[in-house]
Amino acid sequence: MQLARLIGPELKAxxxxxxxxxxxxxxxxxxxxxxxxxxxxxxxxxxxVLENLxxxxxxQVFERLEEGVQESLAEAMxxxxxxELAVEMDTDDLADFVxxxxxxxxxxxxxxxxxxxADVATEVRELRQWPDTSAGGLMTTDYxxxxxxxxxxxxxxxxRRQAVDAETLDAIYVVDxxxxxxxxxxxxDVLLADPMAKVEEVMRLNLISVPPExxxxxxARTLGKYDMNTLPVVDERGEILGVxxxxxxxxxxxxxxxxxxHKMGAIDPLSEGYFDTSLLTFVKKRAxxxxxxxxxxxxxxxxxxxxxxxxxxxxxxxFYLPMLISAGGNSGSQSSTLxxxxxxxxxxxxxxxxxxxxxxxxxxxxxxxxxGAVGAARxxxxxxxxxxxxxxxxxxxxxxxxxxxVGGMMPILLNRVGLDPATSSTPFIATLVDVLGIxxxxxxxxxxxxESGMGAFGTS
Amino acid sequence: MQLARLIGPELKAxxxxxxxxxxxxxxxxxxxxxxxxxxxxxxxxxxxVLENLxxxxxxQVFERLEEGVQESLAEAMxxxxxxELAVEMDTDDLADFVxxxxxxxxxxxxxxxxxxxADVATEVRELRQWPDTSAGGLMTTDYxxxxxxxxxxxxxxxxRRQAVDAETLDAIYVVDxxxxxxxxxxxxDVLLADPMAKVEEVMRLNLISVPPExxxxxxARTLGKYDMNTLPVVDERGEILGVxxxxxxxxxxxxxxxxxxHKMGAIDPLSEGYFDTSLLTFVKKRAxxxxxxxxxxxxxxxxxxxxxxxxxxxxxxxFYLPMLISAGGNSGSQSSTLxxxxxxxxxxxxxxxxxxxxxxxxxxxxxxxxxGAVGAARxxxxxxxxxxxxxxxxxxxxxxxxxxxVGGMMPILLNRVGLDPATSSTPFIATLVDVLGIxxxxxxxxxxxxESGMGAFGTS
Numbered sequence: 001m002q003l004a005r006l007i008g009p010e011l012k013a014x015x016x017x018x019x020x021x022x023x024x025x026x027x028x029x030x031x032x033x034x035x036x037x038x039x040x041x042x043x044x045x046x047x048x049v050l051e052n053l054x055x056x057x058x059x060q061v062f063e064r065l066e067e068g069v070q071e072s073l074a075e076a077m078x079x080x081x082x083x084e085l086a087v088e089m090d091t092d093d094l095a096d097f098v099x100x101x102x103x104x105x106x107x108x109x110x111x112x113x114x115x116x117x118a119d120v121a122t123e124v125r126e127l128r129q130w131p132d133t134s135a136g137g138l139m140t141t142d143y144x145x146x147x148x149x150x151x152x153x154x155x156x157x158x159x160r161r162q163a164v165d166a167e168t169l170d171a172i173y174v175v176d177x178x179x180x181x182x183x184x185x186x187x188x189d190v191l192l193a194d195p196m197a198k199v200e201e202v203m204r205l206n207l208i209s210v211p212p213e214x215x216x217x218x219x220a221r222t223l224g225k226y227d228m229n230t231l232p233v234v235d236e237r238g239e240i241l242g243v244x245x246x247x248x249x250x251x252x253x254x255x256x257x258x259x260x261x262h263k264m265g266a267i268d269p270l271s272e273g274y275f276d277t278s279l280l281t282f283v284k285k286r287a288x289x290x291x292x293x294x295x296x297x298x299x300x301x302x303x304x305x306x307x308x309x310x311x312x313x314x315x316x317x318x319f320y321l322p323m324l325i326s327a328g329g330n331s332g333s334q335s336s337t338l339x340x341x342x343x344x345x346x347x348x349x350x351x352x353x354x355x356x357x358x359x360x361x362x363x364x365x366x367x368x369x370x371x372g373a374v375g376a377a378r379x380x381x382x383x384x385x386x387x388x389x390x391x392x393x394x395x396x397x398x399x400x401x402x403x404x405x406v407g408g409m410m411p412i413l414l415n416r417v418g419l420d421p422a423t424s425s426t427p428f429i430a431t432l433v434d435v436l437g438i439x440x441x442x443x444x445x446x447x448x449x450x451e452s453g454m455g456a457f458g459t460s
Numbered sequence: 461m462q463l464a465r466l467i468g469p470e471l472k473a474x475x476x477x478x479x480x481x482x483x484x485x486x487x488x489x490x491x492x493x494x495x496x497x498x499x500x501x502x503x504x505x506x507x508x509v510l511e512n513l514x515x516x517x518x519x520q521v522f523e524r525l526e527e528g529v530q531e532s533l534a535e536a537m538x539x540x541x542x543x544e545l546a547v548e549m550d551t552d553d554l555a556d557f558v559x560x561x562x563x564x565x566x567x568x569x570x571x572x573x574x575x576x577x578a579d580v581a582t583e584v585r586e587l588r589q590w591p592d593t594s595a596g597g598l599m600t601t602d603y604x605x606x607x608x609x610x611x612x613x614x615x616x617x618x619x620r621r622q623a624v625d626a627e628t629l630d631a632i633y634v635v636d637x638x639x640x641x642x643x644x645x646x647x648x649d650v651l652l653a654d655p656m657a658k659v660e661e662v663m664r665l666n667l668i669s670v671p672p673e674x675x676x677x678x679x680a681r682t683l684g685k686y687d688m689n690t691l692p693v694v695d696e697r698g699e700i701l702g703v704x705x706x707x708x709x710x711x712x713x714x715x716x717x718x719x720x721x722h723k724m725g726a727i728d729p730l731s732e733g734y735f736d737t738s739l740l741t742f743v744k745k746r747a748x749x750x751x752x753x754x755x756x757x758x759x760x761x762x763x764x765x766x767x768x769x770x771x772x773x774x775x776x777x778x779f780y781l782p783m784l785i786s787a788g789g790n791s792g793s794q795s796s797t798l799x800x801x802x803x804x805x806x807x808x809x810x811x812x813x814x815x816x817x818x819x820x821x822x823x824x825x826x827x828x829x830x831x832g833a834v835g836a837a838r839x840x841x842x843x844x845x846x847x848x849x850x851x852x853x854x855x856x857x858x859x860x861x862x863x864x865x866v867g868g869m870m871p872i873l874l875n876r877v878g879l880d881p882a883t884s885s886t887p888f889i890a891t892l893v894d895v896l897g898i899x900x901x902x903x904x905x906x907x908x909x910x911e912s913g914m915g916a917f918g919t920s
Contacts, residue, residue: 027664027665027666028665028666029666030666030668030686032685032686032687064687159651160651160652163647163648163651163652164648164652166648168630168689169629169630169646169647169648170628170629170630170689186629187623187629187647188623188624188626188629191619191620191623192620192623192624204487205487205488206487206488206489206490208490220710223707223710224707224710224711224714225492226490226492227492227524227707227708227711228707229628229630229689229705229706229707245689246689246706246707246709246710247683247684247687247688247689247706248687249710250680250683250684250706250709250710250713251684251687253710253713253714253717254684254713254805257713257717258801258805260721261720261721261724261797261800261801262797262798262801264721264724264725264797265724265793265794265796265797265798266790266793266794266797267794267797267798270798273802273805273807274798274799274802274807274808274816274819275807275808275812275815279819279822279823279826282819282823283823283826283827286791286794286823286827287826287827287830289790289794290787290790290791290794290827290830290831290860291830291831291834293786293787293790294783294786294787294790294831294834294835295834297782297783297786297787298783298838300782300783300786301779301780301782301783301842304778304779304781304782305776305779308776308779311775311778312775315771315772315775316765318764318771318778318781319761319764319765320761321764321778321781321782322757322760322761322764322781322782322785322894322898323754323757323758323760323761325782326753326754326757326760326890326891326894327750327753327754327757329890330726330749330750330753330754330890331746331750333725333726334725334726334727334746334749334750336725337721337722337724337725337726337727338722338725338727338730338734339734340721341718341721341722342733342734345714345718345733347733347734347735348734348735352735355735356734359734359739359742362739363739363742363743363746366739366743366747367743367746367747367750370747370750370751371750371751371754374751374754374755375754378758382761400750430786430789430790430890431786431790434782434786438782
């Protein structure tokens, strides 16, 4: 027996030409691979393929399709066929599917689900009350549970009975007659314990759980911290509502990460892939931020205009302006990146602001000193006099310190007032730092070169 | 029976004052919580706590400690005690632990491991041959396997025997006498099948596996794509080497994400948390990039100097310089963010460069047009003449298009030549875009205001 793996084109040809033959090969093919091909077929052909598959397998394929494809296929198959397929889906995927349908499709579907399997319909209703991005929105109700008073042998019978539907066998929860969770068993505990022992005697008590309203980012962090594959969702009363499996959390992490990265790049998070996003959507996600940043940039013009007299007297000051202010932008974006990421992984808390400030100050002084030395050397080689070199060095130290402090404090400030620190995006901080940088440079120039009488007017 | 959860300070007091009493409470406490407290104790007290715990529980706590803490505790406990604890660890965690030790500690430890359990020592040696960040480096050898010729009942006996050591029971692999993997069973298959059926008749064939040399980012992507909790690592011959569990992948994803985010912020990735990193390390990770960017910024000075004559004739051109070039930087960092993330999640391939170019061009034209209109209005309100407004509009369109194209193409180019696209970080692109932006603005100014004879010299 060989582990035959059909490659994409072969599978596609087979699906298009003789979907019925596919049934014989299903053992060899992962539903995800069938889902990949179905997404490339036209709607009616895709619907035909799904209808030709055994319902249970078709449900596994359907779960893995993208939202839009699910909706159009459900439309093509009609509510009766869709409902038959839906009852076989995992409840968490089913709830998401129903959520994404327009009401004129979801209402008849739920009605048909009620008739086919009232339990499934109730579970879906319960799951849908939680926001998509909460623990409740991620959980499935297909978990295994036993009563504490059963014997281990009795529990084994119960597990065998529930095993068909359960999404995971990683843990079996011990739930009493009041629906309260008392502990859990690993399957190995059941296999190894004395068959006559009581479940409550052998169960494990160190249960880590999350409340249904917990945000998915915190769920991911909890699962990662405790190195678990499943995490029960338990309400205030101690009632178990469902379980979250770590495969769902992998998707959440990738999603949350894209969101953070996009925000840091001053883009409204995209919900779809790059090539699946329309030009109009891109413009809508980018233009507002770009305009806000641009209008913020107006202040740079105002700031420079304010120093018109200084610039008119020493014209070559403007040569070095972009170079100096971008040093502030760069150090600011380094600091904000460090702090935004630290906040995201739970490494830094708002209350740590004082420690962050002192660290960023120290780093700013050292980094600014290094850049100041290099900058002073650069302008000296370009023929500027020592006072001008001093100006450049002093400007760089001040600007880099300012960049580090603004970049480090801004995400914490945003976090404090309840906004997502990732929106204090790199270019945002850069704009603020630009304005401050111009003011530092030209103020220092006025003071050192014009007012202090140290003698200026280098020979550029 | 109550699910008692000790809060941190209580647990700490207990560990410090009477570690022996802790044994009675262990059922209620997750090893991760004990690990958290141990990391705060001083070395000798922490070692004493570990020695007082039952070895198997101590191993679970030890696995969860940070590298540095593991090393110092191993030193405090001595090689004999450390080895006794080590044999009880999961093999993947054990291999990582041994890897991180200096040779003068790892060599005697491995020798002692050989004496205690030759099998474990061999497995650790095999695991250590793979790089940390490869599938081989992530896998554990503590998986379950049965022979294809066994009956289901025989397989059940085998599972019961192996269950104590296995890290996961998500899948039981079917391995023939040549060590080749033929398929797998889910525990539910074993529970539900006819006890007299042969394993090879009931096993599942649609096995998704990864080669040992696969990079951890691709492993995470595979696991996410197929929604699996465990992934077998299989070599070219078809021999199963180990399995990767999704809890380990959660850690990998968080790590890889931090790395990407740091690179995008022009920082060498940090291996530790913000507050665990020393000032010296921060300077080392930040200074080289800041200097490279600063020296890159020198070209802005050179570029402006090149247009000295234009600036001398129309001095107020410099007022708008930072505002205009930062529009290019901002649009460039939006584009690079989109493309870097698209490449990271596998949404964009190098071969798609042409499609990316055309999309970025289109977006650049629309976004540049919008900014151009706002910018022209801004300078008109500031009292500039229509030709100057035209200059600002034309500059913004050109600069934003250039920003989108450079920001979109640079990550793809870096990816093509085998570098990490995330290092084409936002501020890096900003520097390049700054220089190009200055050249566009001042060239257009010379042409429109000085050479075309359209009449210039606005009244700022």
